Amino acid sequence: MKYNSVFDIIGPVMVGPSSSHTAGALRIAKVARGLFGKNVCWAKIYLYGSFAQTYKGHGTDLALVGGLLGFETDDLRVAKALELAKQNGMNVAFFEDTAATDHPNTVRLLIGDEASSIEVTGISIGGGKVQITELNGFALRLSGNHPAILVMHTDRAGAIASVTKILAKHQLNIGHMEVNRKDVGQDALMVIEVDQNIADVILKELEEADHIRNVTKIDS
16 A cells, blocks of 8 residues: 555544544445445444454444445544434444455445345555445455546446546546446446546536446545
């Protein structure tokens, strides 16, 4: 992991105590919420490695639920996230999984409502930075060093072009891009790393592009 400044090491403005166990965990869950695209009614959260061993002491459980509620890393409501989730009717269960993982700060989230669900795996790599490594069976490769856009779409001709055209219009340079699909004409996923954070107005424009189902972002 390459750090560009002392702020990468210190981490983001946040509710503590740990940039990796708190801020990073919250960001993973918030990305999962963004990918789901609506309020989360239930969550099954599987913790691995260091996350599983220290999640209560480091507030990882609060951070993950805070992320599912849509909170930012510096939102004081994170400290009451479990209570607020219950008030909002969100059922949350935590599981300490002993399976071996490539990174000690790994979490797998199964989230959904009465109609649909998704599965997201992410790792907190330090300084509040995160990587999403899997989405609904799609293996992802995100460096964690750059802002990224995750685009769920239908595998149709023109879907990729509609996204890249919008990015070019807003002068967003693509540093890395990959596309995975379940099968011809089925669910597909674009993973795009860019050189600057994506404004919400651009995100909205991407969501309205042809064949696009859902768009979320990971800021640097």
